[in-house]
């Protein structure tokens with residue numbers, strides 16, 4: 532059976548930079564640059580301007596990724612799109628991206644909901660679809676607009692300071708003879724912790740889905756049990772990373788580059804230390820992107836390429852943890 536490889540990568544960040552100082556200036560938020568920097572490593576993030584959609588960002592990132600892969604739009608035959616912040620409640624954003632990229636050419640679009648683990652879920656599914664020959668060139672997209680759903684008061688400050696808007700895309704296609712492709716991946720979920728990191732409303736379990744009272748209580752904003760998420764994120768990413776290393780008969784010494792989901796610089800420092808991988812063999816972008824959920828790992832790929840840390844045939848280990856809880860890891864040859 533043929534293997535798949537990542538042929539190209541692209542990213543898009545909105546123009547508007549929002550620094551910690553700008554958040555500090557929002558009196559009701561009651562936060563500070565010092566607190567955010569010390570606890571998370573974040574210095575700034577980007578927010579979309581009104582009218583700019585998640586599908587718009589995904590379009591720009593896709594154009595870049597297709598060009599980076601040396602392909603044209605005509606080569607793409609499937610879309611897998613991950614987002615926790617679709618432009619509308621339904622349909623998912625995949626169809627809007629299909630329209631922007633292909634117009635009258637109808638291309639299948641699969642929307643996935645795996646939050647910060649979306650990239651790993653999407654890439655794993657894309658790999659299987661390429662291996663079986665079902666499709667030839669798949670866009671795996673992550674696009675998120677957090678800025679329009681954040682609580683800019685003290686009530687929501689723990690979550691609000693963390694997130695930023697962005698999109699990123701990889702193109703997955705057939706690997707050449709001898710290329711190792713995706714050596715191993717692992718995907719997990721544990722729904723008993725769903726309400727420890729979630730956005731509750733509007734919800735179809737409620738009649739009606741949302742009320743003025745729920746809005747007054749802030750139940751339409753994301754909520755998080757920060758300390759608990761922090762501990763699980765470190766433990767589960769390390770566990771999953773070790774799982775794919777074992778599955779493929781490799782050790783951390785074999786890994787050229789580690790790309791971790793960008794939720795908190797302290798989480799990543801702990802995880803990389805537990806994996807016994809030197810910090811030079813990783814790239815973090817959270818300082819200037821914040822947490823961009825589904826978009827984070829391919830943004831790190833772009834940055835690693837820019838820094839000369841990601842080269843042809845390198846062995847890359849990626850891991851992510853997010854809402855659900857969901858988590859996973861992948862070991863692949865670049």
Ligand code: COA
Pocket residue numbers: 561562563566567570571647688689690692728755756757758759760761764794795798822852853854
């Ligand atoms: N600015 C200023 N103070 C803040 C704040 C903010 N933005 N957010 C919380 N605080 C305050 C708290 O109210 C608390 O005050 P208190 O001691 O008076 O009660 C204090 O800071 C400590 O809060 P705590 O939640 O214990 O801080 P922490 O060290 O755990 O850091 C997070 C908070 C959110 C940075 C951290 O828990 C985290 O990163 N968790 C994981 C987040 C994550 O990964 N989310 C996405 C998963 S994909």
